[in-house]
Amino acid sequence: RGLLPSHSMGKSLVSYVTGYAICDGYVDNVDVKLDDWPVLKGTLYEGQKLIDLLNMKAGDQKIIGEKYYNSDNRIKDGKLWKDNVNVLPLLQFMKSDILQNTKKGASIYNYNALATNIIMNYTIFKAGDDYQKLLNKVFKEDAKIKNSVYFHKTLRSPPSNQDKGEYGRYSFYADRYDYLRIAKAVMDHWNNDTCVGKYLKTVYERRINKNKKNYDGDRSGQFDVAMYTKKYGGQFHFDIIGLSKRKILGMSGFGGQNIIIDFEKKRIIVVNSRDRHYNWKKIVLKKLKQK
Numbered sequence: 690r691g692l693l694p695s696h697s698m699g700k701s702l703v704s705y706v707t708g709y710a711i712c713d714g715y716v717d718n719v720d721v722k723l724d725d726w727p728v729l730k731g732t733l734y735e736g737q738k739l740i741d742l743l744n745m746k747a748g749d750q751k752i753i754g755e756k757y758y759n760s761d762n763r764i765k766d767g768k769l770w771k772d773n774v775n776v777l778p779l780l781q782f783m784k785s786d787i788l789q790n791t792k793k794g795a796s797i798y799n800y801n802a803l804a805t806n807i808i809m810n811y812t813i814f815k816a817g818d819d820y821q822k823l824l825n826k827v828f829k830e831d832a833k834i835k836n837s838v839y840f841h842k843t844l845r846s847p848p849s850n851q852d853k854g855e856y857g858r859y860s861f862y863a864d865r866y867d868y869l870r871i872a873k874a875v876m877d878h879w880n881n882d883t884c885v886g887k888y889l890k891t892v893y894e895r896r897i898n899k900n901k902k903n904y905d906g907d908r909s910g911q912f913d914v915a916m917y918t919k920k921y922g923g924q925f926h927f928d929i930i931g932l933s934k935r936k937i938l939g940m941s942g943f944g945g946q947n948i949i950i951d952f953e954k955k956r957i958i959v960v961n962s963r964d965r966h967y968n969w970k971k972i973v974l975k976k977l978k979q980k
Contacts (some may be wrong), residue, residue, distance in 0.1 A: 692837070692862040697761070697915075698942030699840060699861030700805045704743060704924035705875065707812050708888035709827050715815040719743065719891060719923075721958035723807075724816055727778050728855055733791040736809060741796065741806045743923045745896050747794035754801035762802040774803045778843055779810050795843055798899050798921055802859070805844070805924060809857040832874040838863040852898075861942075865961040872948045872957045875938070879952050892923025893936065904930055912969040913941030913960075914947050932977060949973060 708715045719740040729735040733749060740746045750756040753764050753774065764772045764787055774782055777916070782788060782803070813820050828834050842862035863871070878886035899921055906912045918939055920928040926939035940948040945965035949958040958973055 692864055694860065694862050695942035695946045696860045698940040699790050699859040700924045700945055701940040703809045703859045703880060706823065706827055707808060707884045709823055710812045710816055711888055712884035716812060723811060726811055728783050732783055732788045732791060733793045738870050740895055742808050743892060745798055745800050745921060746796045746897060747804055747807055748796055749801065750797065750799040752792055752798040753803050756799040761800055764949050774806060775803055775843055775858055779806055782855055792952060802956050805859045806857060810855040832871045834867040834868055834870055836864050838931050868948060872950055872959055876952060876957060886915065891923065893927060896920040896922025896927050911965040912943050914940050914949055915941035947973065951977060955967055
C-alpha cells in the first residue's frame with residue numbers, strides 16, 4: 690500500500706513526458722539542439738541534440754556516470770552529498786568548475802542521472818507555466834491514475850522561491866496499480882500509433898548498443914531488465930537477451946522495480962519490490978518466453 694519510490698523508472702517516465710511535450714508542440718523533435726537554454730551555457734551539453742541525452746551518449750563519461758565512476762548520480766569521485774546531482778539544483782552544477790568549459794567526449798553509452806535531469810528541466814523550460822497541465826494530461830487524463838503520483842525535486846534545503854528554478858528530478862512515486870495504469874497507457878500509445886506512440890517507436894529505432902562486457906547481473910548476481918538488455922533508447926531498455934527480435938520495452942528502478950511491455954504480445958509485467966533479491970529470470974524472463 691502507499692506510494693512506491695521507483696527512482697530510475699522515473700528516467701523512462703521523464704522521456705515519456707518529453708514525448709508528450711514534442712507532440713503538444715513545446716519541443717520541436719528528438720533532434721532539436723539544446724542551444725536555446727542559458728542553463729547549459731559553457732558546458733559540454735550546450736548545443737547537443739536531445740536524442741543524445743535521451744540515449745545517454747552525450748560524451749559526459751569523464752564527468753559522471755556508470756562508465757567510469759560506478760554511480761549514476763555522483764560527479765567524478767565525489768563522496769559528499771553535495772556531489773550528488775539529485776540533491777542540488779541543476780543550475781548549480783552547470784555553473785561549477787567541474788562542468789564549465791568542458792568539451793564533449795566520445796559518443797558512447799554512459800548511464801547517468803545528470804542527462805535525465807537535463808532533459809526534464811529542459812522540458813519544464815520549454816513548457817513553462819503549462820508543465821503541470823502537461824503532467825495532468827499524461828497521468829490523469831490518459832493513464833487515468835487513481836491516486837497521487839509525482840516527480841521529486843532536487844531540494845536539500847528548500848528556498849523561499851522553490852516553485853521557480855531548475856529543480857526537476859526524475860525520481861518518481863506512484864502506487865502499484867497506478868504503475869500498471871501508466872504501463873497500459875504506454876502500450877496503447879504504441880499499438881494505436883498515436884503521436885506519442887510514434888515518439889516511442891522513434892526512440893526504439895534510434896536505440897544504441899550498451900556494449901557491456903557481460904550480462905552476469907549485479908555484484909550480488911541479481912538481475913533485472915536493465916542488466917539483461919543489450920540496447921538503450923530514449924531512456925528505455927530494449928533487446929532482452931534471447932528475445933532481441935521482439936519489441937519489448939523495459940523500465941528499471943529502485944529495489945528491483947520493473948515495468949516490461951511486450952508490444953507484440955500485448956503483455957505487461959509490473960514488478961513492485963523494495964529489494965532486488967528475487968529471481969527475475971523465473972518471475973519475469975520465463976513469463977516473457979511463454980507463447
